[in-house]
Amino acid sequence: MFDNEYxxxxxxxxxxxxxxxxxxxxxxFNKARFIHNxxxxxxxxxxxxxxxxxxxxxxxSLYLKNKPQYEFLKDVxxxxxxxxxxxxxxxxxxxxANKEANKFLFFKKKKTILYESFYLGKSEFSLVxxxxxxxxxxxxxxxxxSIKIQDKLRFKEGIPLFVTFKKELNKYYASITYKVxxxxxxxxxxxxxxxxxxxxxxxxxxxxxxxxxxxxxxxxERPLLKSExxxxxxxxxxxxxxxxxxxxxxxxxxxxxLKLSFKIAKLHNRIKKIRNDHLNKVSSVxxxxxxxxxxxxxxxxxxxxxxxxxxxxxxxxxxxLQTKIAYKSKLANHKFILANKYFASSKVCVKCGHxxxxxxxxxxxxxxxxCGFEIDRDFNAACNLFKYMKKIIGWGxxxxxxxxxxxxxxxxxxxxxxxxxxxxxxxxSEIKKDALLTQKLNHASI
Ligand SMILES: [Zn+2]
Numbered sequence: 320m321f322d323n324e325y326x327x328x329x330x331x332x333x334x335x336x337x338x339x340x341x342x343x344x345x346x347x348f349n350k351a352r353f354i355h356n357x358x359x360x361x362x363x364x365x366x367x368x369x370x371x372x373x374x375x376x377x378x379x380s381l382y383l384k385n386k387p388q389y390e391f392l393k394d395v396x397x398x399x400x401x402x403x404x405x406x407x408x409x410x411x412x413x414x415x416a417n418k419e420a421n422k423f424l425f426f427k428k429k430k431t432i433l434y435e436s437f438y439l440g441k442s443e444f445s446l447v448x449x450x451x452x453x454x455x456x457x458x459x460x461x462x463x464x465s466i467k468i469q470d471k472l473r474f475k476e477g478i479p480l481f482v483t484f485k486k487e488l489n490k491y492y493a494s495i496t497y498k499v500x501x502x503x504x505x506x507x508x509x510x511x512x513x514x515x516x517x518x519x520x521x522x523x524x525x526x527x528x529x530x531x532x533x534x535x536x537x538x539x540e541r542p543l544l545k546s547e548x549x550x551x552x553x554x555x556x557x558x559x560x561x562x563x564x565x566x567x568x569x570x571x572x573x574x575x576x577l578k579l580s581f582k583i584a585k586l587h588n589r590i591k592k593i594r595n596d597h598l599n600k601v602s603s604v605x606x607x608x609x610x611x612x613x614x615x616x617x618x619x620x621x622x623x624x625x626x627x628x629x630x631x632x633x634x635x636x637x638x639x640l641q642t643k644i645a646y647k648s649k650l651a652n653h654k655f656i657l658a659n660k661y662f663a664s665s666k667v668c669v670k671c672g673h674x675x676x677x678x679x680x681x682x683x684x685x686x687x688x689x690c691g692f693e694i695d696r697d698f699n700a701a702c703n704l705f706k707y708m709k710k711i712i713g714w715g716x717x718x719x720x721x722x723x724x725x726x727x728x729x730x731x732x733x734x735x736x737x738x739x740x741x742x743x744x745x746x747x748s749e750i751k752k753d754a755l756l757t758q759k760l761n762h763a764s765i
Contacts (some may be wrong), residue, residue, distance in 0.1 A: 375408035398440035518611035518715025520704025530697035532705035611654035613708035
């Protein structure tokens with residue numbers, strides 16, 4: 320069997336440790352943090368004294384040289400240590416690549432830290448089944464007894480390769496990565512992946528989260544908007560609490576400040592989860608129902624340079640969506656095409672090919688000065704992306720028969736997506752006639 324018939328996939332599960340297990344986990348978190356901070360001390364000191372940025376392997380050899388001084392690090396697993404230096408290597412790499420960035424590394428402070436983690440390799444942990452218990456358990460050396468896993472394990476056929484234990488705020492998790500046979504993975508999916516000729520272009524938007532060339536638009540996640548408003552309000556309140564306001568300000572963060580920071584971190588965490596869940600659902604629905612997908616290529620560079628917080632958040636969501644669709648398409652043997660970012664999908668008239676140079680972001684409707692065609696701006700862009708892809712792969716259709724549309728609608732409903740179908744352009748009149756669609760349009764939430 321070839322190795323490419325396997326995939327690597329992670330599942331994050333909630334842990335339910337008891338008090339003594341929490342103590343063991345805390346001990347591991349503390350050791351991981353200590354090693355990190357020790358390495359940061361070496362790095363920052365050298366940087367301050369000579370301006371030189373030490374690389375991770377050098378930091379690691381310095382650490383190993385000094386390790387005997389620290390009796391309590393005697394039994395620390397080599398994989399746990401290696402992972403810390405691998406992470407530092409990434410952090411240092413980023414600082415080297417970005418000339419304007421602060422070159423110093425950050426310490427992890429025990430008092431303020433809300434997220435902690437440590438990593439164990441294949442031979443250092445095991446997943447345990449107990450007779451007459453429906454939950455699984457996880458065990459590693461140092462624990463008195465194995466920790467109960469709350470969630471169902473998804474990839475029981477797979478080989479567990481490594482695990483990251485995490486503490487997020489006050490909850491404990493394990494992110495377990497498996498090597499799974501691709502076929503086992505595909506058969507573990509709850510919904511069947513369609514192998515049809517359906518293909519779509521996807522336009523990423525401000526008004527709608529995404530608009531597709533089959534007429535389906537998916538809106539942003541609503542609870543998220545509410546949470547984001549609340550977040551802004553909390554930040555305003557936080558700023559009024561006592562805290563240092565500039566570099567070198569010696570004001571201590573007040574207890575009220577720290578308490579509110581914790582609340583904000585919790586909300587951030589919630590938003591992250593809702594967003595990730597939404598992205599997972601959207602990408603799964605799309606990949607399951609379409610054998611080929613085309614999106615515009617998002618520039619990572621622009622992402623990094625973006626200064627507006629809100630804009631950046633949305634761009635990151637789009638970028639993550641793109642990554643998820645690309646990944647899932649590959650698993651399903653579906654096509655995924657990225658359109659060159661100079662391909663002006665929104666400026667081209669989908670009907671006659673005229674390029675409207677003066678189109679601005681405020682034009683929600685595309686009116687073609689050449690042929691007079693009128694169409695929703697995002698829908699036009701999505702259709703252009705579809706055409707772009709069809710030229711490359713040579714097949715595909717965005718048109719749906721009623722029963723196919725019904726299936727897609729049901730899948731969106733099942734996943735609680737906030738969706739609707741575009742008010743249709745003339746080229747989609749055959750769908751317009753469909754009673755189901757009319758019904759959906761009437762119930763459209765937007
Ligand atoms: Zn035209």
